[in-house]
Amino acid sequence: MPVRFSDISNLTSPKAVVRVLEVLFGCAAFSLAASSGAARSSAFAAFAMFTWCFSFAATLVTFLVEFTQFHSLLPFSWKNLPVTLAAFAALMNLAASVTYPLMVMTVGCPRPWGRPPCSYQTAATICSCLAFLAYSAEVYIVKAEPADRGGYMATGPGLLKVLEVFVACVLFVSLATGAIPDSLGFRLCVAALCACAFMSLVVIVMMVGECRGRCPVPLARLLVAFNTLAVLMYAAVLVNWALHLSRQSDIVTGCPQMDCPKNQMVMSAFLTGVNLLAYVADLIYSIKLTCPRN
Incomplete structure (x- = not known):
C-alpha cells in the first residue's frame, strides 16, 4: 500500500497548529539551555535537556507520520500512541519547568560578557x-x-x-537519591511500588498495541482487580512511611533542605499519596465500566 500525503488543509487544524507550537517550543528550550553552558551542570539539567529533546523528536515524528499517513502501514493501531506521548510529554515538561529553575538556576548561572545572568535559562524555562x-x-x-x-x-x-x-518514575528517582532505611519493610514497599508501576505500564502497552483481544480474561474485570490490588498496596506503603515519619520527631540538622533524609521521605510519601489518589480514581472508573447500564 503506497504512502499517501494528507491534505494540506489539515495543517491548519487545531491539533496540527498545537503540534507545530510544541516543536517550536521544544526546540527553543533545549537550544537555549545548551547555549547557556549549564546543560550538563547537574542531573536535573540533564533531565530537562532529555525532556525537551525527547518531546521535540517525538512530536516531529508524530507530525510527519500523520502527514504522510505512514501510520496506515503500521501493524498496530495508531490512535492511542500520539495521545500517550503527548500526555507523557506534558508531565515531563511540567516537571522540567519546576525542577530546572529550582535546581539549576539557583545553583548559579554563568555571567558572560554582554548579557545578564540566567537570561538563557529563564528563556528556556518560559519555553518549557x-x-x-x-x-x-x-x-x-x-x-x-x-x-x-x-x-x-x-x-x-x-x-x-x-x-x-x-x-x-519520579518516586523511584527520589528513593534512589535519598537516604532510605535499608530494612525488609522498605524493600517490600519498593517491590510493591515496582509491581504497580509494571502493571500500569503493561496496560498502556496493551492499549497502544491493541492487544485487548488477546487477553484471556475480560479486560474490564482485570482492570478492577489490578486497581484494587494497587490501591491496597499503595495504602499499605503510605501507612508504613507515615509511621516511620512519626518516629522521627526531629529534623536532621546541618544538611541542605533537599538532602535531609526526613524531607526526602516526606516528598516520597507525598508522591505515594498522589499516586494512591490516582489509583482510587482509576478504580472508580473501572467499576463504572463493569457495572451494567440501564
Missing part, C-alpha cells in the same frame, strides 16, 4: 512552560474527539495510567 501548555492543549483536543477516534488512552482511565507511571 509554553510547551507544557501546548501538550496539555493537544491532550484536551484529542480527549474531546469521539471515542472511536481518540481511543482508550484519551479517556480518563488511560490518562490516569500515564499519570501513575510518571509519578512512579
